[in-house]
Amino acid sequence: MINPQKNSILVVDDTPNNIRLLFDLLRGVGFNVSVVKSGELALEKLHLIQPDLILxxxxxxxxxxxxxxxxxKADEKSKDIPVIFMTVLSDIESKVKGLQMGAVDYITKPIQIEEVLARVNVHLALRNTQVQLMNEVTEHRxxxxxxxxxxxxxxKAQTHLIQSEKMSALGQLVAGVAHEINNPVNFIGGNIIHAxxxxKNLxxxxxxxxxxxxxxxxEIISEIEEIELDYLSDDLPKLLxxxxxxxxxxxxxxxxLRLFSRTDDSKMKLVDIHQGIDSTLxxxxxxxxxxxxxxxxxxxxxxGNLPLVECYGGRLNQVFMNIITNAIDGLEQAINSQKIFTPSIAIQTEVLDSDWVKIRISDNGCGIPVEIQKRIFEPFFTTKPIGTGTGIGLAISYQIVTEKHHGSLECVSELGEGSEFRITIPIKRYQ
Incomplete structure (x- = not known):
C-alpha cells in the first residue's frame, strides 16, 4: 500500500454520482482529489492541478x-501521467483503442470500490517508482x-597557470638574452663603422x-706577393x-626578441600586428x-592596411608562435610522407567592418582529420609523440584570443589540402 498523502488524483467525469463516490472514496483514504466535468476543463486546469494519476x-x-x-499524451508536460479509463464499454475494441491512446488501465462501471483502490494503488506505485528513477537519472546527469x-x-585553471608561468619565464628569458646580446652588438656596430x-684610408x-x-x-715586393695585396685590397672592404x-x-x-617578449604586457597597448608576426617569423x-x-x-x-590594435602584444605573439610552429610541424610531416609539393605558409591580414581585425595563417600540408579538429583546442590534447608535444599550445592560444581579447579562433582544414587558422579580434579594447 502506497502512502496516499504524497499523491494527487484528477477525476474527469460528468456524472454527479460517480464524482461523489470517487471523491469520497479517494479523499477518505488520504489522496488529494481534484474534479473537473469535461475533457476541455481537464486540459485547461491540468497545469494548475499537476496530478500524479488521472481517472x-x-x-x-x-x-x-x-x-x-x-x-x-501529445503534450510533453502531461504525456507521462498515467490515465485510467472509466467506462461502461466492455468490448475488446474499445479497450484496445484506449490502450493505444496511451491509457494504462480500465475501470468498468458501475464502479467497484475494491477495484478502484487496487488499480489506483498499483499504477500510483508504478508512477512513483518511475518518478523516483527519473529523479535519480536527472540527479546523476x-x-x-x-x-x-x-x-x-x-x-582551464591549469592552462591559465601554465600560460602565465610560461609567458613570464619566456618573457624574462628572451628579454635577458636580448639585453645581453644588445650591448656587444651595439659595441661592434659602433666600431665597425670606424673600421x-x-x-678605406689605409x-x-x-x-x-x-x-x-x-x-x-x-723585401716589400716579397711581402706584397705573400699577402696577395691585390686580392686583399679588393676583398677586405667586402668582408667588412x-x-x-x-x-x-x-x-x-x-x-x-624584445618585441616578441613584451615583458610590459600587463596592460593593453596599441600594437602593430604585422610587427608582431614579423618578429615571430x-x-x-x-x-x-x-x-x-x-x-x-x-x-x-x-x-592589409591595419591600424594599430589595442591588445596584449606579447600574448598575441605567443598565439602566432604556436600556430606557425604547428604549421611548420605539419609541413615537415608532409615532407617526410613523400608528398611532392612546395611547402608554404600564407599569412593574410585584413580589417572587418572597421571594428575587427582578422589574421589568417594557412599551410599547404597534410591537413587535420575531422575528429581531431573537434578537439584541437582542448587542454592537454595532442597527437604528437610523448615528449614532443604538451597539448597546451592551441588551448592557450584559444584562451588568449577568446578570453583576453574577446575574439574568436577557428580552424578550417581538409585532409590533403592543408589547414587554416583564423584569428579575429576587436581593434579597440572590448567594452
Whole structure:
C-alpha cells in the first residue's frame, strides 16, 4: 500500500454520482482529489492541478475520453501521467483503442470500490517508482554535468597557470638574452663603422705609395706577393661590409626578441600586428630556411592596411608562435610522407567592418582529420609523440584570443589540402 498523502488524483467525469463516490472514496483514504466535468476543463486546469494519476471517463459530451487522452499524451508536460479509463464499454475494441491512446488501465462501471483502490494503488506505485528513477537519472546527469564543468574549470585553471608561468619565464628569458646580446652588438656596430673608414684610408694610402714609389725594395715586393695585396685590397672592404650586414641582422634579431617578449604586457597597448608576426617569423627563421635534406618553407605575406590594435602584444605573439610552429610541424610531416609539393605558409591580414581585425595563417600540408579538429583546442590534447608535444599550445592560444581579447579562433582544414587558422579580434579594447 502506497502512502496516499504524497499523491494527487484528477477525476474527469460528468456524472454527479460517480464524482461523489470517487471523491469520497479517494479523499477518505488520504489522496488529494481534484474534479473537473469535461475533457476541455481537464486540459485547461491540468497545469494548475499537476496530478500524479488521472481517472478519465470515456463517454462525455463534447470532447470524449479518447480525444482527451490523445491530447494529454501529445503534450510533453502531461504525456507521462498515467490515465485510467472509466467506462461502461466492455468490448475488446474499445479497450484496445484506449490502450493505444496511451491509457494504462480500465475501470468498468458501475464502479467497484475494491477495484478502484487496487488499480489506483498499483499504477500510483508504478508512477512513483518511475518518478523516483527519473529523479535519480536527472540527479546523476546533473552531478555528471557539474563534474564535467569542474573538470573543464580545472583544466582551464591549469592552462591559465601554465600560460602565465610560461609567458613570464619566456618573457624574462628572451628579454635577458636580448639585453645581453644588445650591448656587444651595439659595441661592434659602433666600431665597425670606424673600421670601414680606417680600412678605406689605409688602402688609399697604399695606392698612393704604389703611384709615387713604383719600385719598392725586394723585401716589400716579397711581402706584397705573400699577402696577395691585390686580392686583399679588393676583398677586405667586402668582408667588412658583410660584417656590417651581420651586425644589422643581429640588431634586427635583438629587436624581434624584445618585441616578441613584451615583458610590459600587463596592460593593453596599441600594437602593430604585422610587427608582431614579423618578429615571430624572425625567431622561427632557423626552422623556415632550407636544409640539405629539406626544402625551405616559403612565407607568403598578404598584409592589409591595419591600424594599430589595442591588445596584449606579447600574448598575441605567443598565439602566432604556436600556430606557425604547428604549421611548420605539419609541413615537415608532409615532407617526410613523400608528398611532392612546395611547402608554404600564407599569412593574410585584413580589417572587418572597421571594428575587427582578422589574421589568417594557412599551410599547404597534410591537413587535420575531422575528429581531431573537434578537439584541437582542448587542454592537454595532442597527437604528437610523448615528449614532443604538451597539448597546451592551441588551448592557450584559444584562451588568449577568446578570453583576453574577446575574439574568436577557428580552424578550417581538409585532409590533403592543408589547414587554416583564423584569428579575429576587436581593434579597440572590448567594452
Amino acid at each position: 478519465l471517463d470515456v463517454m462525455m459530451p463534447g470532447m470524449d475520453g479518447f480525444e482527451t487522452c490523445r491530447r494529454l 546533473e552531478a555528471e554535468m557539474k563534474l564535467q564543468e569542474t573538470l573543464k574549470e580545472l583544466q 670601414i673608414e680606417y680600412t 688602402l688609399n694610402l697604399i695606392q698612393l705609395y704604389q703611384e709615387y714609389y713604383p719600385n719598392p725594395v725586394p 661590409h658583410s660584417m656590417e650586414v651581420g651586425v644589422q641582422r643581429l640588431q634586427e634579431i635583438v629587436l624581434s 624572425m625567431i622561427l627563421g632557423h626552422r623556415i630556411k632550407e636544409y640539405p635534406d629539406r626544402p625551405g618553407i616559403e612565407i607568403i605575406k598578404n598584409y
